[in-house]
Amino acid sequence: AAQNSSLEERMAGNTQNRDMAFQAAEAALTYVQLNLSTGANIRSLNFTGTSPGLRTYDPLLADNATYWGTFTWNSTTARTPVGTIAGVASQPFYVVEKMPNNGTVEFYRVTARGVGADVNAVVILQAAYTFTP
Numbered sequence: 001a002a003q004n005s006s007l008e009e010r011m012a013g014n015t016q017n018r019d020m021a022f023q024a025a026e027a028a029l030t031y032v033q034l035n036l037s038t039g040a041n042i043r044s045l046n047f048t049g050t051s052p053g054l055r056t057y058d059p060l061l062a063d064n065a066t067y068w069g070t071f072t073w074n075s076t077t078a079r080t081p082v083g084t085i086a087g088v089a090s091q092p093f094y095v096v097e098k099m100p101n102n103g104t105v106e107f108y109r110v111t112a113r114g115v116g117a118d119v120n121a122v123v124i125l126q127a128a129y130t131f132t133p
Contacts, residue, residue: 017116021123024085024114028092029127031081032110036129047098053079057099057109068124073113089119106131
């Protein structure tokens with residue numbers, strides 16, 4: 001009974017840790033979505049890859065989980081949302097890729113990485129956004 005109780009407690013802690021990582025990654029996606037929808041900052045920046053976290057879309061990396069799992073997530077390759085999230089081992093990062101426009105509609109793909117209270121709890125999320133000026 002004691003072993004089962006200990007195991008269940010660890011499982012609950014791991015689930016909570018992963019949920020924190022998920023929420024951190026989701027917060028980064030939400031930050032970018034709001035930024036893109038208002039036209040503030042991100043849409044007016046250069047997507048040539050010279051600015052951290054802003055790149056031109058590469059179709060070879062569309063759903064490459066291995067690439068994003070081994071990507072070097074730091075301030076020289078990615079960006080962090082404004083503000084901080086309490087209780088996480090590190091703040092979330094995101095990368096915005098400018099995809100080809102379709103007429104006047106702008107397309108972006110955003111990949112975000114969140115970390116829970118433990119650095120081993122990592123969640124990477126990806127979303128596509130459109131903006132019509």
